[in-house]
Structures are given as C-alpha cells and as structure tokens.
Amino acid sequence: MNKKGRSLKPVLLIIVMLLVSIPAVWLAIIRMEGTPPALDIELKSPFIGASRDVSVSVEDAGSGVRKVWMSLLVDGREVEILQRTFPSAGFFAGGKEKSVQVKATVSPQVLGLADGKGVLRVVAWDFSLRKWGKGNQIYLEKEIQIDTRPPTVDLISRAHNLSQGGSGVALYRLSEDCPVSGVTVGDHFFPGYGGHFSDPSLHMAFFALDYQQGRGTRLAVTAEDFAGNRSTTGLVHHINARSFRKDTINLSDNFFNAKMPDFERYFPESASGSRVDLFLKVNRELRLRDSEAIYRITSRTEKEILWDGPFLRLPRSANRARFADHRTYFYGGKVIDRQVHMGIDLAATAQSPVPAANRGKVAFAGDQGIYGNTVILDHGFGLFTLYAHLSQINVAEGQMVEKAEILGKTGKTGLAGGDHLHYSTLVQQTYVNPVEWWDAAWIQNNISAKINDAGPQ
Known part of the structure; x- marks a missing residue:
C-alpha cells in the first residue's frame, strides 16, 4: 500500500467515529434528557x-x-x-x-x-x-x-310584608358553613351574613324590591356550600303594589347657561356645541356612569349593624321630589328626555346643616358627577344612605360618624337647579323608598322585631 493510502486511514477512522459519536451524543443529551414535565x-x-x-x-x-x-x-x-x-x-x-x-x-x-x-x-x-x-x-x-349533600336552609323569619320599592330582612339557619347564601329577588341576589348572633349557623340578609318589582316577583333564600351544592327555599311574602308619581321638569336657557359649563369637563368634545345636546349627554351618559360608580361603592359593606332606631330626616325640610318619580323633561314645549328619580329631594333654608341619618361609616365623600358633592354612609349589612348636591363636605372616607353628626351643608352642586338635599337609601345596591326607614313603627315591625326574635345576639 502506498504512503498516500496509509495516510488516509486515520482520517477515515476519525470521520467514522464522528459520524457515530455525534448522533450518540445528541441521543444522550437531547433524547435522553432527564427533566420531568x-x-x-x-x-x-x-x-x-x-x-x-x-x-x-x-x-x-x-x-x-x-x-x-x-x-x-x-x-x-x-x-x-x-x-x-x-x-x-x-x-x-x-x-x-x-x-x-x-x-x-x-x-x-x-x-x-x-x-x-x-x-x-x-x-x-x-x-x-x-x-x-x-x-x-x-x-x-x-x-x-x-360532599354531594346540599345544605339545609331553615327559615326563622316567617312572614315578609313588602312594598314595591321597599325593604325587608330574612333570618335563616344553615346546616353547614356556606361561602354564599342570601335572598334572591327576581334576578337580584342579596347576600346574607353570619356573625351577628351567638349562634354561628344563624344568618341574616337585608333585601329589597326595586320600584319596578311588584306582585309576582319571586323571592327565595339560597345557600351554596364549598362543594357547590345548592339549596333554595321559597320565602313566604306579600307584596303591596305601588304606583309612582309622574313629574314634569321644564328646562330653560337660563338653567342650561348656568349649569352646563360645569359639565364640559366630562364631555369636552361637546363644549362648543348645543347646550341641549350637552344636557342630554349629562342626563343620560353621565347619570349612567354615576350609577355604576355608586354600584361599585355600595358593593362592599361592613358585616355588622351600625345603625340604631329610625333614620333622621333633614330637619325642617319640605319634600320637593319623591322616590321613583317618573320625570319627563320639557324644553321649548317638547319632550327631550325621561328619567326616574331614585331618591327624595328635601329643601330647607340654603346651606342647611345635613345630619347623618344614622350611625355609619363613610364609604364615599367627594364629587360624583350629576350628584355633585356627595357623601355615602355604610350602615352595615348592605344598608346605605346617600347625601347629594352638598355645598360643603365635613367628613372623610373611612370615618365613623354618629347619628345626627353633621356631614356637610345643603347646596346646588351637580345637576341641581336650586339649593336642596338629594337623599337616597340603598339596600345591597338597590334604591329603596327612604320613607320606610324614617318610620320607627315600620322599622320595629319589619326589621327589629324579626332580628330580636331570631335569637341572642
């Protein structure tokens, strides 16, 4: 064999070894990897x-x-x-x-x-x-x-006499700890809570009918345990139908010129346009935004009753608008809008001191669109009161206030045409008629007696 042939043998051997070793190394490193999923x-x-x-x-x-x-x-x-x-x-x-x-x-x-x-x-x-x-x-x-067994719901409160746009309370005992329980009114769920009574199985839920829910509205107590098993028990009740007043609001250029500049910040694109068009945006779009904000604010509540006795009305005041008034807005003799008034307007002397209707915690204090300077109090278990159009706010968010403590002064901030207090009551994000909560007899017969009869607290 010549020298050239002998010199090629080591090269070929190396090539063969590489051809064999590279797949082997790849197999060992890649296909024999040891990391589990x-x-x-x-x-x-x-x-x-x-x-x-x-x-x-x-x-x-x-x-x-x-x-x-x-x-x-x-x-x-x-x-x-x-x-x-x-x-x-x-x-x-x-x-x-x-x-x-x-x-x-x-x-x-x-x-x-x-x-x-x-x-x-x-x-x-x-x-x-x-x-x-x-x-x-x-x-x-x-x-x-x-756990495939649904919880047992034992109703403690037996009779529930309600009014359209009114409030109620249900007391019930659960057979096991449930993360979710409460009262269903139509499609709206009102959560219940334990902890108020010495018996941990005893729960309480404040609930309400909105102004549109009359006779035929289904009410039930629902409980769902940690495994998702659900029980539903019908709530014995009677609903008194109510009709609500129709009201006419006549708007003028003077009103638009006085109030609309305050709202240009919400709709800057409409600042140079028609005052009527801006008003419609405020009365519809901003009103909806405010409602959503109030809904969020009242979604969180203290799990204890902070209030005691009847709620206070603005002293020496006269009604200027009622709960669930169906308002028709006229301009130039023509209908331009319709809205429902979700509170009561109370007028006294200008810049009258506004007392807290009852003991509670300040859930919100600040500017709220069409409501202007606003205070919302959380009275516990989903019960709230709202004070709007204030000229002055004297409290801060998170502050505890006592019954009759001054929250601020009446005014005409927001969409108010004159100095007054817009006062609302909400139960678990549903507006209800405040008149019930001003009535000591109503509170005793429909709320306090049921709670006191349920068991030691």
Whole structure:
C-alpha cells in the first residue's frame, strides 16, 4: 500500500467515529434528557360536589408530553377518571405537544364514590428515552373532600310584608358553613351574613324590591356550600303594589347657561356645541356612569349593624321630589328626555346643616358627577344612605360618624337647579323608598322585631 493510502486511514477512522459519536451524543443529551414535565392541578377548592371539573396543565419543552393519567382514591378504592395519550413527532423529534391542558368531569355518585376524604392523583410522562423509553415521570396528589349533600336552609323569619320599592330582612339557619347564601329577588341576589348572633349557623340578609318589582316577583333564600351544592327555599311574602308619581321638569336657557359649563369637563368634545345636546349627554351618559360608580361603592359593606332606631330626616325640610318619580323633561314645549328619580329631594333654608341619618361609616365623600358633592354612609349589612348636591363636605372616607353628626351643608352642586338635599337609601345596591326607614313603627315591625326574635345576639 502506498504512503498516500496509509495516510488516509486515520482520517477515515476519525470521520467514522464522528459520524457515530455525534448522533450518540445528541441521543444522550437531547433524547435522553432527564427533566420531568411541569404539572399543575387547577383545583381552587378541595371540595368536590355532585359534579366538578378538574383541569390539569402539563408542559415539557424538551421531549414533549406523552401521557396524562388521573384517578381518585377514596376509602382504599382507586377509580381512574382520565387517561390521555398524545402523538409522537417521530423518534428524533419527541412529542408533538409541548404544552397541554386536559379536563375531567368528576361525578362521585356516577363513579360509585361515597362522601368523605380522598386523594386526587395525577401522573404525567414525557417522550424522553430514559427508563427504557418510558420517559420522565411526574406525580402530584391533592387531598380532596367529597360532599354531594346540599345544605339545609331553615327559615326563622316567617312572614315578609313588602312594598314595591321597599325593604325587608330574612333570618335563616344553615346546616353547614356556606361561602354564599342570601335572598334572591327576581334576578337580584342579596347576600346574607353570619356573625351577628351567638349562634354561628344563624344568618341574616337585608333585601329589597326595586320600584319596578311588584306582585309576582319571586323571592327565595339560597345557600351554596364549598362543594357547590345548592339549596333554595321559597320565602313566604306579600307584596303591596305601588304606583309612582309622574313629574314634569321644564328646562330653560337660563338653567342650561348656568349649569352646563360645569359639565364640559366630562364631555369636552361637546363644549362648543348645543347646550341641549350637552344636557342630554349629562342626563343620560353621565347619570349612567354615576350609577355604576355608586354600584361599585355600595358593593362592599361592613358585616355588622351600625345603625340604631329610625333614620333622621333633614330637619325642617319640605319634600320637593319623591322616590321613583317618573320625570319627563320639557324644553321649548317638547319632550327631550325621561328619567326616574331614585331618591327624595328635601329643601330647607340654603346651606342647611345635613345630619347623618344614622350611625355609619363613610364609604364615599367627594364629587360624583350629576350628584355633585356627595357623601355615602355604610350602615352595615348592605344598608346605605346617600347625601347629594352638598355645598360643603365635613367628613372623610373611612370615618365613623354618629347619628345626627353633621356631614356637610345643603347646596346646588351637580345637576341641581336650586339649593336642596338629594337623599337616597340603598339596600345591597338597590334604591329603596327612604320613607320606610324614617318610620320607627315600620322599622320595629319589619326589621327589629324579626332580628330580636331570631335569637341572642
């Protein structure tokens, strides 16, 4: 063999070794990777009721997801509830799916599992060639509690005499701790709370009918436990129908010229336009924004009764508008708008001191659009009072105020045409007739007597 042939042999040997070793190294590093998949069980609560969806997320950026398996272990008996395999992209590529989410519906009674403690088990594998091709494995388990029995609701308050646009209170006892319970009025839910009575199972919910809800409105007490089991019990009640006054508001250029410049900041694009058009934006769009803001403010309440006895009315004042007046706005002899007045307007001497109607916590104090300078008091358990068009505010948000403590002075801020107090009462974000809460006999017969008769506090 010549020298040239002998010199090529080592080169060829090196090339062959490289051709063999490179795939082997790649196989060892890539396809034999040892990182297990990332696994997450999406189960916010350990309670499983009559039916519950359980979601599992698996990620494996290296080899891809091969298989997910799930079971329930209860009283030594294990039941498979999910087994899912995923496709391969080929020997060298691993799995097609790098991230998957699977969901299983767990129905204990269908699976023949009794109520009680158990363990949810989840296993996931990837397409790594480790463990003789079985792949890396991750195992997670979570303790669960199977509870398929709905809570029992025992009504304590028996008769509920209500008026359209009026308020009420329901007392009820629950057989177990429930994160959600309360009174449903039509489509509106009024949450109830425990803690007021020495008996922790005794709950109380203030509720209301809005001005449109008359006879035929369905009322019920609903409770839902941690497992999602729900019970509903009808609420014995009688609704007194009410009709509400129609009112006419005549608008003038003097009113527009006096009030509309204050609202140009809300609608700067309309500042140079018609005063009537700006008024309609304020009376419709800004009114809606204000209602949404008040809804948010009154969505949070103290879980205790802060008030005591009848609520105070603005002293030495006369009614200028009533609750749920159906207003028609005229300009130049033509109808330009319609709105419903959700409060009572009270007029006394200009800049009269405004007392807190009852003890409460200041939930809001500031400017609120069409209502101008406004104070909202939280009296606990979802009961609020609102004081609007103030010329001066003397309290701050978060402050506790006593009954008759001065909140500010009457005025004509916002959309008010003259000095007066716009006063509203809300129960769990529903406007109600304040007159009921001014009436000591009504409070005693419809609220206080029910609470006092329910049990020791």
